[in-house]
Amino acid sequence: MASQCRVTELLLRTLRELKPNLTPDCRAAAEEALKQGPGALVTFRVLRKLHSVLQETGSPLYLHELLEGSEIHLPVVELPKRNPELVARLEKIKAKLANEEYKRITRNVSCQTNKHGTLADFGRQVRPLKTVIITVFNFFVTIAAAFACTYIGSQYVFTEAAARVLSSVIVASFVGLAELYVLVRTMEGQLGEL
Template identity: 70%
Template sequence: MAKGCRAGELLLRALREESSRLPPDSKTEAEEVLNRGPGAVVSFRVLRDLHDALRKRGSHQYLHELLEGSDIHLPAVEIPQRNPELVARLEKIKAKLANEEYKQMTKNINCQESQHGTLAELSRQVRPVKAMVVTVFNFFVTVAAAFACTYIGSQYIFTETASRVLSAVIVASLVGLAELYVLVRTMEGVLGEL
C-alpha cells in the first residue's frame, strides 16, 4: 500500500516556501526531504499538513497541482520464504492426488478387452448406421406400397387411368409425409445417441 510519493520540483518548491508553517513533526520530515532533493519520498501526512498550510494562507494552488511531476511511492513487497517442511509435504500431497486422478481415469481399462474388443466396438458403431438405413428403406417401401395399393384398389371406383394415378399419388404423398415425420424423429433419436 502506498505511504507516500516521490517529490517533484513543484512539491519541493512548495515545501521550501511553507516549511516554516508546518507542524514540528512534518517540518523535520520536510527538511529531510529538501536535503535529499528530487525523488525523495514525502509521506502523505506531510502532504496533508502542507495542503492545510496553503489553504490557511489563502493560496489558490491545489494539491493535484503540487503533485504534478511527482510519482506514487510503492514500497517493495517482501515475500516470506516458504517453510521447507511445508513445501515437501505439499509435493507429497500433489503426487498423491495426481496418482489418484490417474487411477480414476484408468480404472475401467482392461488390457485383455483392448485386444479382442475391436469387433465389439465396430458393432456398436455400425448399429446406429444400420438403423438409419433400415428406416430409409422402410420409408421408400411404404410409399411404394401405398401407391400400388391405391392404384390397384381405385380400379373399382375410377375407370380412367389418370384418375387412378392421381388418387394413388395423393395417398402415397400423405403416407410419405407421415413416414417422413417418423423418419425424422427416428434419425433425431439415433443421432442424439451418438
C-alpha cells in the same frame, strides 16, 4: 503498502514556501526532503498536512497539481523463506491428488479391448441377443409341438390325411397367435421396466 512518494520541483518549492506553517514533525520531514532535492521521499502524512495548509491559506494550487509527475514509492516486500518440511508435504499432497485424478480419469479404461470395446461390453451386448434367440426358438418349438400333437391326436377323429393336416395347421395357427400375444405382452412389460 505505499506510504511515501517521490517529490518534484514544484512540490519542493511549495514545501519551501509553506514549511513555517507545518507542524514540527512535518517540518522536520520537509527539511529532510529539501536537503535531498528532487526525487526525495516524503510521507503521505506530510502531504496531507501540506494539503490542509494549502486549503487554509486559500492557495490556487491543488494537491493533485503538486503531485503531478511524482511517483509513489513502493517498498520492496521480502517474502519469507518457505519451510522445507512444508514444501515436501505440499509436494506429497500434489502427487497424491494428481494420482487420484489420473485414476478417476482412467477408471473405465481396460487393457482387454478390441475394436468394439471391452469384453464385458461384449458380454452385455450378447445377453439381449441370446434372450431373443431363445424366445424365437421357443416360439417355433411350441408351434411344431402343437402341430405334432394335433396331427397325432386327430387320427382318432379323421381318417384322411388331408383333414388331419388341415386341423393340425389350424390348431398350430391358434397356438402361434396365442404365443405371439403372450410374447408381445411380455416384451411390452420388459420395455416398460427399462
